[in-house]
Amino acid sequence: MKRVTIFRFFLVVLALALVACGGEGEEDGHPIYLMGADGLLSATFFENVGEDGLGMYFSGPGQPSTGAYSDFVSKYEERYGEGPIQSFHARAYDAANMVFDAIEAVAEVQADGTVVIDRQALIEAIYTTEHQGLTGTLRCNEFGDCASPVIAIFRYEDLEGGVEGVLSNVQRTFDFEASESGVGVVPAAPAGYSVGQVTIEPGAPIEIATLQAISGAVTNLGTDQVRGVEIAIDDRGGTLLDHPLELSMNEDDLCSSEGGTTGAQRIIANTQIVAVIGTSCSGAGVPASEALSEAGILVISGSNTAPVLTATGYFSDEGPQQGEAWSYGYFRTAHNDEFQGRAAAQFSTEDLGVTLAATINDGDPYTQGLTGAFGGSFAEFGGEVGLATAVGAQQEDMRSTLTEVEASGAEILFFPIFEPAGNFIVLQARDVALDPISE
Amino acid sequence: MASLTEIVRNRFNTERINWITIVFWAIGIISIVLIAWGSFNSITSGRLTGAQWRDLIVFGLAQGGVYSLIALGYTMVYGVLGFINFAHGEVFMSGAMVGFFAADALNSAGLWNNQPLLSLLIVLMVSMITSTFVAVLLERVAYRRLRNAPRLIPLITSIGASFFLQYTFRGLFGAGINSYPRMAALEGFINIFGLRILRSQALVIVAAVVMLIGLYLFVERTKAGKTLRAVAEDKEIAALMGINVDRAIVLTFAVGGAMAGAGALLYSLVFRQVYFFTGFFPGIKAFTSAVLGGIGNIVGAMTGGLTLGILETLGPSLVLAGFDIPAFTQLKDVVAFLALVLVLILRPTGILGERLSEERG
């Protein structure tokens, strides 16, 4: 058959299909709330979506509002020439300070100024720590969750405000009382745990390391936290126990399990590293925490939120159980996503009054965990998740997915994903007769 | 009365029917059955209204339009030189990125929304010139000397060129995502025959069709086009006939690049976000379209592009949803690639068949 003939045949089929569909489209858009999460609380997101994103909600870590925090922000701006670029800087700052306080508490200072730090004692000190930080009172439980889980729901209403504007526009704060269970309890160390000490000669620096995502699409997430750590060091005058205090290794976790492993091994090879502030991404955190734990190195993360790293089941009847990827000596000052999912769900049902939701994740362990937590809590509050679907992280055309969202009749779309996928969803929502609520 | 085996043999040009042929037939039949069953379930479940199905088809067409334009570059180069130019996705991306700077500048100068037609034309020129330049540069630097090398070599060169361009753009312009400014003139919908289409998508479909017709006429009716076809047929004989083969090949790359540049602008209007990685997946999809439609011919690129666009957009909602697969929208690429595999199994030369003669294999 001649080529052009086949093509014409193809066109005819196409036309017939279009006609067969028939039906008039709705003229009015179907109103829907849009809610993202901390992955999109990045400076560049707001620059990219502009007006289209107005009215959107975000769940994320509660930003402290104390005087100490505004001092911190001023220091940040002075040192780096811009405001905070993501939302976890304060948690990294608190993590670093917890480490410094613990070092001061357990270090043995000898007559000539040599400092000896017993690794296990350091870790045990964190388990029994109560620390007043920028983000509130930090008390670690036996699972490693140290943050008092404060989740805030923010809203984007100020077009010029950027991410700072959003972070200061809090709609509601959820202060889940940290369950008292397990606080101050030191879990049993793994069998055969013997990890020795770090000896720091007089004049030599006390070294810590960061393992954060400092390259790639999520570079803001990691860089923001490294800066928090650097400010913490500055605030101590760069010294601790009369030794210089140094961030001597700044490793990249590549937001992936291989990156986390390689970075962790690099750190382990340096026997002078006392503690690690990291990782950025939970996917990197799983293997990194395991490796660092085996080497006896204290790890505190300012942004890992996947429940499996510490404990799951905070809202279940039996209470929290040790997470599958729990490691001795791994802590975090960021919230556990079970709380974030619950906060998002509670806000949606109580404040926005919706009962039918659609969720979209992007195949990343953090986003998938979060939509799962949301879905579970949403059901508990009497709602229903009509469509729980996913898109590819590199996907550009979201319209078919959004059509399904429209078809499901959802009143809220919860999509805790990252750029650029998140941007496409916001930009294309109106194309499919969805009317994101912006008032 | 020819026996069944002889009919089948003649139809498929194979010497023997063996288990492979049977397997392929089985795959084909099972696939068709599954597709029909899934579609039936989806449609009858009433999950989507007729209007929504129609919308999906239109979205697919717009997406396909962009793929078609990019696919042209692939198909023309393959037709003339016989290898996949992996870096063509980056030719597309370069047009989109540089076009962004032009659009941004126009926006700052207030022209973007006040003079939409002029702005679009300017950005179109910028985009097309950039893409053409990159394509021609590629040919000159990387591919010219490899004309007679075994086929694998220029292919690998093109993979290298693809990465080099991607990371060059990343290094020069950063890894951040750049957003084209909104154009008020393209907001909202337009009504054609009772169909409600986005204005930007209507523009894409119309522009793609116009460009393709233009290109088709160019290749079939003009003298330069005839040169290209001659060179595609047989380089050596064409040279003997007095055709400057080098110039013809440069022209091929240039035209393919220009089409990609136009596609870049259309893509940017529909999707608005571009960054250094923007060309990678559309490039792969575009090449898939070219193969799907039958590589080496222009009508094939268009057919393949539109088909792939529709399959991708409609496929999961139509077929996969019918089997109650959770999160079926995640699997649109799976549908696209499976479609490619199926088509190539059942019709190895693509839907419209190849332009090249069989012996060139």
Add this chain to the structure above:
Amino acid sequence: MSQATKQAVESGLPRPEKEIVLNQTGELNLAEALKWGGLGGLAAIFIAAIGMMEAFDERVLIQPVLTLSYAGLGLIPFIFGYLTAKPPPSIEGMPPVKAGLHHLLAAGLTGILAGILLSLFVLLAQAVNLRDIFVNISPRTLDILTFEQETTLALILLIIGGGVLGLLGGLIVIIPEQWRRPVVSALTWTLLVGLLEVLFQPLLRGLNLNFVDNILFSPFGGLKQEGALVVFVVAFAIYTVMERREGIFSQRLAGMSDREKRPYLYAGIVVLVIVLGFLPIVGGVFISEVLDLVGIFLLMGLGLNIVVGYAGLLDLGYVAFFAVGAYVTAVLTSPTSPAWSPELTFWAAIPFVVLAAALAGILVGTPVLRMRGDYLAIVTLGFGEIARLLFQSEWLVPYVGGAQGILSIPNISIGSFEAQTPPQLFYPIAAFVLIAIYVSWALKDSRIGRAWMAMREDEPVAEVMGIDIVQAKLSAFIAGAVLASFGGALFAAKIGSIFPRSFDIIISIQVLVLIIIGGMSSIPGVIAGAFIVIGLPALLREFSEFQFLIYGALLIYMMLQKPEGFFPAKERMRELHGEEMLQDDWLKSREAADQETPAAAPDHNPDTG
């Protein structure tokens, strides 16, 4: 037109359309200098604009004078100066051109021109804020380019520096042959040792050669100046000796028959095993980690080498097999794998891994049986993506864990020995690699190996010669799949948890790049490729940022100049450079014939010559 051409035209011959001028005389070739100078300047500007200068500035090669950024910057006029001064290859029948002073001057000119271009760029960058568009032209980059001096002084330095380096590059051409290699090699080694401090330092410490470490390396990073001198001198000495002795050694080697070579071969293998055995201990934790990664990719490289190198099937979806191996291992060994967790040991899971890989190989191989080279590439790429998407999908969460992956994969254990730390993991990985090397080597000369190569050369002809193409293709896919799946299994056990994100298309590309750069179908080539492509970025973070840029450029360059790779297999060389090799052989035989019968001068008829 040159003199010769003028004469020819006057005597009646038609005007040539294009004239190739052989610079066989000693004129100062301005055109060459301009070309290389221009390119050099552009290259330097490019490197600055993409941020390489800034990133490379962190790495100190020689404390405190030479960072990687300045080394890279300086290498540009040096290399381009060398290229300008290099005399054209000697044409058959004409006397070789000796490099003279004019070549040196041209080289210097190249350097100066490059310096001028770079200076113009610096002036532009300082006058106009380019950062809005070109985000990596940071103040730090400009500081580096101006040597942190005032602008005028800096520009003078750039231009003069460029000229001097260009001259030095040209000097390399002038140096007599026997000294050239030692000088260049010594320089290269000095820079390399400074660059790979991260590799050499732990090795020296591990071997208890701390005093060498103290002599060479500075505590602030990089070589000490004295250390650099030491390395230079030592390398120079070694290479000089090698120059003298080289011919003798290789002649002796060529002279020995295979049987005589065998004791050397066995000795070599024993030495290798001992070295491998001690390497992780000597190298330390981080080096072992790098070696583990290299080992896993090497396994995959050997597998892809069979598919692409031996059988000529361009598989761009190779990561699918890697993923299959990893997931099968995870599902069978992890106590928390969804749906079904038999909790087998690693070794008990291996047979199932092989089975799954074989099935995957057949699954991928069957649809592509009748596809040609380029279609094969895109379809296999599609399969690779399909695999990753399916593993990541919500649909298959009950079986493979979806985006959350599978955690708690137990370590490899042999009896009571558990391979937990990187040095411990090295041994099972090395064991698999050695087996894979042996299998690849054995397959190469086997019947199926030859069938693959025949198929790669010309499929229709091979088919006519009686080779079962179906069997050949499927067996190639299966062999490649099995090796990749071993890599996947080791990966899963090593990291202890797998997420679908790890199985991205970029891995297929990385494996392809490593076998191409090393040398396709050559086993030493694949090994070298793995170290270069995987080892280097893992060791040096600056490289991991720009690795794909460098690999892209390297691939283009290599396909143009050296498509057989850096460590090619002999047949490959013959395939790709066949004509040149034939010509060389013919020339050599002519020389030999000339020497034997000096009286019988060949008839120099230009028409038949």
